[in-house]
Amino acid sequence: MKSYAKITAQGAYVPSKIMNNQDFEQIVETSDEWIQQRTGIIERRIAAEDEYTSDLSYKAILNLQDNYNVDLSDVDMIINATLTPDFKTPSVASYIQAQLGLEHSGALDINAACAGFTYGLNIANGLITSGQNKKILVIGSETLSKVTDYTDRNTCILFGDGAGAFLVEYTEDEPSFIASTFGSDGAKGKHLYCSELSTEMFGEQLENPGHVVQNGRGVYKWAVSSVPKIIEETLHKGQIQLEDLDWFVPHSANARMIESISERSNINNDKALMSLGYYGNTSSATIPLSINKAVTENKIKKDDHLLLVGFGGGLTYSSSLIKWTI
Incomplete structure (x- = not known):
């Protein structure tokens, strides 16, 4: 019987600190009007000093659980897309595996920058349809504020921090x-x-x-x-x-x-x-x-x-x- 992959739950998390356009007027030569006209951005969320990408990923997964009341105990792969990992190694996905207590789950980070989440979804689809995995968490998470130069007016106004997670599962009759x-x-x-x-x-x-x-x-x-x-x-x-x-x-x-x-x-x-x-x-x-x-x-x-x-x-x-x- 052919295997298919189905999206069964989703969740998200953003840090509590808000940085609005007026805040940037105190840092670089810019204005709320200029930023909105050229980018459409009004505000962005900024991670706390001791809050990292893995923290955002984990909280997005908790939100996914709360939203859909899903059982994650049998997740067998975690794919975390990010260009701002806590460490070069271990991966953010390995941290998530430990936090969730998933002893038999694979874990890997991928870095395709802004294309990372769709890469992760498509990899999850391939792993499930090939029969290798049954239940995969795919997360896109970033703490870009930690690699943003707040003296560069061209880039500092753009970036924020946040995370989103999808659960992708094996299905026989309702592929996503x-x-x-x-x-x-x-x-x-x-x-x-x-x-x-x-x-x-x-x-x-x-x-x-x-x-x-x-x-x-x-x-x-x-x-x-x-x-x-x-x-x-x-x-x-x-x-x-x-x-x-x-x-x-x-x-x-x-x-x-x-x-x-x-x-x-x-x-x-x-x-x-x-x-x-x-x-x-x-x-x-x-x-x-x-x-x-x-x-x-x-x-x-x-x-x-x-x-x-x-x-x-x-x-x-x-x-x-x-x-x-x-």
Whole structure:
């Protein structure tokens, strides 16, 4: 009998500290009006000094449990997408495995930056449909505030902290996953990076080691030209017509960017679910935070078709066309 994968629960967590646009007026030369007009961001959440990515991941999973009253004792794999792990090793996923007491669960972190959560979902789908796993937690979590340079007015206004988690399980008759894509344009990696061990890429010296550095114009140009093609390819692979798509869930990088992508893709912008207004750009967490927000607002209904498209550092991208099965 063929194995399929089904999304059965979701949850999220954001830190309690709020940093609004007015706060940045005291730090760098900017204004609330300027930030909102160019990004769509009003405020973002900031992790406490002693609060790390693993803490956010764990609390998102607890929220998932509270929301759906699910049993996680038989989870056999944890996939945590992040570019801001607590340590190089052990992984955030290993910390979660220990916290949950899952003695027989695999654990790995993946770093595909803002495409990380969709990569994680698609990997979970592959592991389950191949018969290797039955029940997988997929988390996207970031504490970007810890690698943000708050003297750089071009980037510090963008980033926030947060986490979202999905539970993906084996099913015989109600699959969530319809089609997916993966890809990378590594030659453009210099447009968005956070250097650590190396300060050189393709022979060029990198700036500001230890902090996120972004060429906003370069990323914007790449995204608005590439993402519409990814949307078209994924819908074609899934044999879903554009008019049958209920929700478009892109990485919440910039509201103006999403508006341009939606327009070029002939998607009504009202169908675009975003989380950046009150959470900022949380990299791998933006997509699950967007979905969690829409679920709590009763927007997403069972059997709706959602197209998730993550894109960012790498420059990487990944999409997942799913049927909502919760």
